[in-house]
Amino acid sequence: MSEIKFDLTSSIGEKSLDLAKSFLGKLISPSVEEVGLLWQDKVRMWRFKNQIQMLNKANAYCEKNSINPKKISLKVVTPLLEYAGLEEEELLQDKWAILLTNMVDSAQNIENHVFPYILSQISTNEFLVLESTMDSIDKRKAIYAEELEEFNRTEFLRKEDILKRITDGEGKEKADIQNEIYESSVHQNRWRLNKELKALKDKKVNILLAMQVPEPLNGDMKEYELANLVRLGLIRYIEKTYGYVKPHEIRIAPYSEYIRLEDAEVEITTGYEQHILTELGELFIKACTERKNSKKKEE
Incomplete structure (x- = not known):
């Protein structure tokens, strides 16, 4: 020919x-x-x-x-x-x-x-599911980024306020140490404020952890499509597990921040199964996403 x-x-x-x-x-x-x-x-x-x-x-x-x-x-x-x-x-x-x-x-x-x-x-549907999932991840991280920025902006003043209230309470305790009822009230107030201070310290960690929560694939896919994306290393399979403790076996000491589970029975169960983007999957979608001109964004 x-x-x-x-x-x-x-x-x-x-x-x-x-x-x-x-x-x-x-x-x-x-x-x-x-x-x-x-x-x-x-x-x-x-x-x-x-x-x-x-x-x-x-x-x-x-x-x-x-x-x-x-x-x-x-x-x-x-x-x-x-x-x-x-x-x-x-x-x-x-x-x-x-x-x-x-x-x-x-x-x-x-x-x-x-x-x-x-x-x-990959097919068009496979790409669209990956792209939609990455979009959900970016939106969630943006929300928590704003929350983290607001927390960092007010953290110092909130911490100073709690420490001042703790110091004021200790001063009143010393001035009226012989009053046992008042002393007990001061101890409770100090414990409450210390707990509030700890919660403030944990807040930042919780925000950062929430930003890293795995995002399940956002879209319908066939089994062979999932298998293909796993083969390419773009997604991976995970199982969510939960632990349960019988409430009546938990003993909490007064004013304690911790619980004792010496005789408690803990049950671990599988909640649900899901596929999530891998680090390679996220990098791949970002590489196939148009980068907006920073000057145009500001306008």
Whole structure:
């Protein structure tokens, strides 16, 4: 069978071809002509068009977000162009352009040769579920970040107020030490204030812990889709367990901050099972998410 030849310039458009070629030239060395990544007679037309379209989208993202693209290694850009050329889903075509944009953004320092392979291995639904989950994680962390900022802003004054009330109570105790009823009241008040002080110290830890609570996958997925994401290391499976103690076996000493469980019976049960994003999964979604221009955010 004779080999089919075609005129790339007439099919793609000289301006579009030159624009893509110029952008690619900023990313790699040696020159495009020497490497011959795209301009091969054996490359099918539709695949070539996908690569050109992706490069032009990446160029547009760079201009939109004021990104001065850096050069990246052929080990990274070659498989990215090969995989992107096979992509048929429009949404994922955009993700290829964004991934390339983030990889050539010197401000982000992303140059991971695994990400192009991962993106080539997942479906649109799988990506959307991962993206939605990452969005939920970011929103939750943003809420707790505001709460943490407010806590840090008021922590010193609240702590000083509690310490002052403790000091005032001790002064009154010394002035009226012979009054046993009053002395008992002061002891109770001091215990209550110390407990309040401890709760204030624990507040920051609790906020930080809440920011790290695992987020279950946000969306419906088939078993084979879950298995694929596990295979790629983007998600992992966890079990939530709970411990229960019979209330009548707990003994609490007066004014104590601790409980004694010497004879208590503790029961551990499995609550529910879920899949969560791994660290690689979070990094991958961030690498495929457009970085907004900081100046535009302020406006």
